[in-house]
Amino acid sequence: MTAAPATPSAAAPSAAASNTTIRPPRPKPSATSSGAESDTAPAPARRGARQAPPDPLSARATSLLIRRTLCPQQQRGGDKARDAQARPIDELLPPLTSRNDVDLELYAFLAIILREFVQSWYGKITTDEAFVAEIVHTVAHCTRALEQRCRKVDLESLVMDEIPDLLDRHVSAYRASRRPIAASPVQIDARQVYHSLCPLPPLSPVPRAGDEDSMAEQQRNEAAYRQLLVQAVLALLLPTEDLENPCLTSLVGQIFSEIIIGNAAANKAAQPWLIWEGICILARVVQERKEKKDKVSRRLVGRSPAEDVDKASRRWSVHGFFLSIINLCILFVTSIRLLAGAVAASSSLPPRLPSSPDTKGTSTTQSKPKIPSGSNTHVAPMPAPILEFRIWSCAGNLLELTTRMPWLSGFLSLVQHAAINGPARLGRLDGPIDRFLSYHIRSLVSPAHLPPLLRTLRGALFPNNAPGQPTLSPPTSHAELLALRRRAASALWRLLPKTISTLYLGGGLGLTSLRRTAACDDAEEEEERMVDEVEGLLMVFSDEYCNKHLLYSVLELVLVRLMPELSEKGVEALWDERLG
Template sequence: MIAASASASASAPAPPPLAHRASTRPKHAAASPPPEARTADRRSTRAVPIDPLSDRATLNLIRRTLCPQQLGDKGRDAQPAIQDLLLPPLTSRNDVDLQLYAFLAIIMREFVQSWYSKITADETFVPEILRIIAHCSTALEQRFRKLDLETRRVASRSALQSSVDADPREVYHSIFPLPFLSPVPRLDDNTAVELQRENEATYRQLLVQGVLAILLPTEDLENPCLTALVEQIFSELIIGNVIAGKASQPWLLYEAICIAARSLGEQKDRTKARIVSGKDRSPDLGQDAAKSAKWTAQGIFVLIIHLGILFFNALRLMAGTLADSISLPPRTALHLDEEAAEDAHNDKQPPPSTDTNLGAKVPVLSFKLWACFGNLIELEERKPWLGGFISLLQTAAIDGPWRIAGLNGPLDRLLSHHIQSLFDSSHLPPILRSLRGALFPNNSPGTSTLVAPQSERELLALRRRAASAISDLLPASVTRVYFGRRHWRLGGLFGPGDDAGSPSAAIDEDDDERILDELESLLDVVGDEYCNKHLMYSALELVLVRLMPELSDKGVVELRQDRLG
């Protein structure tokens, strides 16, 4: 045995040396990654945060809140579309339904499920509420499709806005009385403030009850528990909190002006950057021109040539636009055309038209919106000659030769086409998404990025910023001509520009400050919360009455009796 083992050991190969064993190890084991690389790998595998306003996060919010029974059926990574969640459609567009259901999910989670889940574990209550809301939204959409939006929402806006010009609350309320906003609240009278709030809350509930009595089916209207809860959601959370609460605050309107002006300014800069490339000119050229603007005879000659080219291009663009507008359809209500086609198909004599949309149709240039805008900027008081000249052009375009701006004229069709494009439903999803981000940061009630001013000085500073934002959008020459200058200098046309420290430059700075003061006085028209409530409620009543004329003919009790017997 000893000899056998010795012979076996002698026949076995000798182990390789240490250096050779080290060289036979795997290559990845020899070079271990440094700690920095391992840290980078861990950071790369970390999940990227999801935008709470994205479609993925919105769908997850809707599934968790409104469709919890589907969480176990679907995979974790599966992202169904909004139409796959077995929810009743709110509108005819899925992208609009996605944003509306996101609002409903937040409202139901924070204000309904927070207390209902403590009472019972029943999950059929939320689908019943959603079904009632879906009935209301689809019925409203059908009425919107039959509504002449441009005539009813644009031509009637002057009657609302002209009422804002009355500054004192007492005079304002006596001329345009709203019973539910009486008595006029005063800071030194707490009883009047509380009474006005109670009247306003009662009016909101009656208004929503009348709307539900018209829109809901009879079987849903017979359920008092669900209808009462839906009434509270619409009257308090939507109308009371958003429309009459936050939208009536002057500081929020000033913030909205600043945000809109900033967005328009960025869009204007992007458009200018696309049109004019900055590679062919020095970056200091604009600064030098701003510092010292020289008006010479040669410069005026070049300016005249540029103005002539601009005028020629404007005429060519106007002629091409009018030629294209001829192919646009006439301004007729779609539902009237459908009814006429149906009557012709059935060989029936069409009944006399009782719809006021056709009789109320006027040319776009005759809309009261233009007079409303003129009242806001105080056109007749500041530049009466300009108002008269615009009125002369308006009359000539509507009633003059060729009637290019008359009813169904080329210019009238073109303006109507652009107004209809403003009311396109494709604009709703981004608006609703931005509104949700402002009202509910991270899809939950929290501290908004827009903070109310804490003092009167901060409110005045905010109004000043809003005036400055509007001034930055307008050309300086337009604002100085419209608001007027205290000194007119004609000698600078052929001489060098003013230096920064010259008296003329100081006068220009004073004029700029005075222009901001004038713009502030124009913005003061929305500086009172009580007057803003008048405007918001008047606009809400106007829209609802145009959609549901039954509200102006019958009271809430009569509407419910007609539906329930």
């Protein structure tokens, strides 16, 4: 019996189709099953999920930026490149400071500056990559030398005494220049008066509105002054072999003088709008933290926000007056307990002047030399107790404490004198209060606070790690500038408690304040008047030219404290001493 010949059947095509890539079409889902399928089917199968853009300030983005710009030879293929990419950045680049977290932020700044202002034109000339490495090593020499000098500087006196002294002079000179003695027909240039009270030769001649020649000459003198400052610093910090390279020193000098000091500091930090924007940002951060603490306290006590509003809106009463007296007594007792605890704990704190224990019992009022207000010399002052630092008088001058509340200013001066020169002398140099305050000030100026500060500064100056439209844009008109100053004043006023703001900004204690408060029935009118008072206090930073005086004075003071040779020799003498 012979087998029948193979004939095509229905099973044959299906078997053949199973071996091919052709698949039957997917049946369309019905209306009843479409919802179930859409719930079970994952969305990425139909369309890719949109990913959020990476944060340019993150550690990974910062590391990639540094490797692409400062380590270009490690980005090429090969086993050595893969090995270099696996190594940390601190092993590939020379250290800038003694802290790796600070070095990472400084490397990011350096990478952005070199990529945008050096490699943009140097890469068109040659493909040599050794020049960037030489710049990095030169900058590393400068930063390491500056760090060694910073350890020998009394940062407490610099930050709390000498810089506030310059700010105090700035405030006094600005207000004196805006309050001339001459009558209205006589016109006096306020900038000329300020420049006479706080002379700074690099900022002369005083630029006048409409006079382009004076503006151009002043800008040339300012640029030459920045170049001299940087050249003097390089002569002290760089090794001799780097100083003998004029191309390298010129380029590094341009980076420091024009990009860092001129562009970032003088042309931005001296702008009034940037100062007021910074005040608004700080006030907003403090207000948010304050609101969080209030929410937590209300949650613990079980009080609603409406009860706080009702409590704040209560009028004066005898019961409330006695409660205020009791609260003041409790505050006074608590302050005494804190002071006693600080005095008891100060014995275990390290001494402020370990190298000179003989100054513990000396008279502090005679150990601090007085520098004339018109003098440009930077004589290093003798150590003084923290209670005698100029930051306290500067704060009083900035807030107009002597004019608004002379009784409070006199009382605080009496307490200060009693603490320093009284029978117990608790506030003397290296005394209990002096050690306690010194310990907390050193914790505030700790290098651990530098990395987040540098990261925030990089995000504000270089958004997306590139120079572009900054996050803080300047106002386009004078009306916007006035509105910004108004917002800054309002933000500061909201931070103050209502009682303190009414007491201080309302004119202090007395019949005049009570009559004025009673006459202002409208709360909004009283609020606007107090905001006007705060805005008047902020007027001391409303002139860019005057702010530059303060900025360059602070810069020169810091450089002289770090490098005392700058006050003894000129730039040419320093270079001749190094190069012969």
